[in-house]
Amino acid sequence: MPSPTFVACLECDLLHRHTPLPHGGEARCTRCGARLYRCAPPDANERALAFALTACVLFVIANVYPIVGLEVQGMHNSATLIGAVESLWDDGARMVAALVFVTTILVPAVELIGLTWVLVALRQGARGRGAVPILHFIESVKPWGMVEVFLLGVLVSLVKLAHIATVEPGVALFSFGALMAFIAAAASAFDPDAAWTQLDATP
C-alpha cells in the first residue's frame, strides 16, 4: 500500500520520485519551490534530543524567575511570566490572558516535553508509549508557540518603561533568549522523516 518511493509536494501536490540526496542536501519541489525533504546527518535526532533537553531546563528557569524588574521612587516590582498572565486575568482581560498563556507557556511546554519524549523513545529503539499521536499533536500545535515574538515584546516594553523608571532585565529574560535559540536548534536538527520511518518499522 504505502509508496515510500514517491513524495508529494504539500503546497502544490506535484508528485516526485524520492531520490537519495548528498549529506545536508535538500530536495525542493520543481514546480513551486516548496521544501520536500532533506538528508539529515545520521545523528540528527541525537542532537535534537540534546537541544530539546537543554531547552526543557531553560524553560523551567524562564518560568520560575522574574522576566523584568521595575524600580520607581524606591518601590520595586517584578513579574514572572505566569505572574503577568495572572495579573491580566485578574484585570478582567481573560481572553488575552488565555491567549498569552497558550502561546508562551502551554504550547512551548507541550512541544518540548512531547519532542523529548518521542526522541527518547526513538533512541531506545522502541515505539514508545504514544509516540505516534504525540508527534502528530506537536506538529499541529507548533504554529501556536510564539516564544520569539514574546521575547521581542518584552524588549519593546523594556524600552518603553525605561523612559519612566529604572528597569532591570531579570534572569528569565536571558533564559527566554536562550530558550528561543534552543527551541529553534531542536526544531531544525529534528529529522521527522527518520522518526516516522523508525516508528513505522517498529510494530
Next chain:
Amino acid sequence: MNAAPTAARSGLLACEVCRLVSRAPPQGSDAHCPRCGAKLHARKPASLARTWAFLIAAMILYIPANVLPIMDTSSLFGSQRDTILSGVMFLWSSGSFVLAMLIFFASIMVPLAKMIALAILAGSVQMHSARHRRARTRLYRAIEFVGRWSMLDIYVVTILVALVQVSTFASIHAGPGAAAFGAVVVLTMFAATSFDPRLIWDTQGEAS
C-alpha cells in the same frame, strides 16, 4: 501536453502529518494514513468556505481592534486611553522612531496585509485563475511566516500591565481593544491554516 503528475491525479493521497504517500481508498470511505493514522484528504475539506469565514470574522474584528483602546494608563498626571495607532503616534512624537515603526508594522500593517493577501489567494482560486501560481504560493508561505509577529503588542501590554500596578506611581490596564486584536490574530491564523495552497495549482494541468 500532459497534465502535471499530481498525487490527486494519480489516485494517491499524501499525509499532511508524516508525508507518506498512499493509495486512495475507493470513493466514499474515510482514508487514514497507514503510518501515522492521520485522516487523509486530497485537499483540506471545505478549504475556501472556512478560509472566507475566518477571514471575514477577522476583518470585522479588525475595526474594534483599532478603534477601541488596548491600554488604559492612569497616573498622577491624569489618565490616558491608547489605541494601537495613538500608541504608535505617542512613541513617534517622543522620538522612539524605531519602536514606533516596529509596532506600526507588526500591529497595523501585518494583519492588514495578511487579510488582503488571503482574500487575494481565496478569490483567485475561486475565479480559477491560472496566473502567477508560483508567486501566489510564495505569498501564502510568507503569510504563514510573518503573521505570528502581530502578537507583539499583546505581549507588550501583558508586560506593562504586570509591572505597572496600582500601588506604584501609575496603573495600566488592558483595554477591550486588546481582546479584539488578539481575536484578529487568532482568526487570521485559522484562516491561513484553512487555506489549501494546492488549490492554486488545481485549476488546470496543461499550461505553464
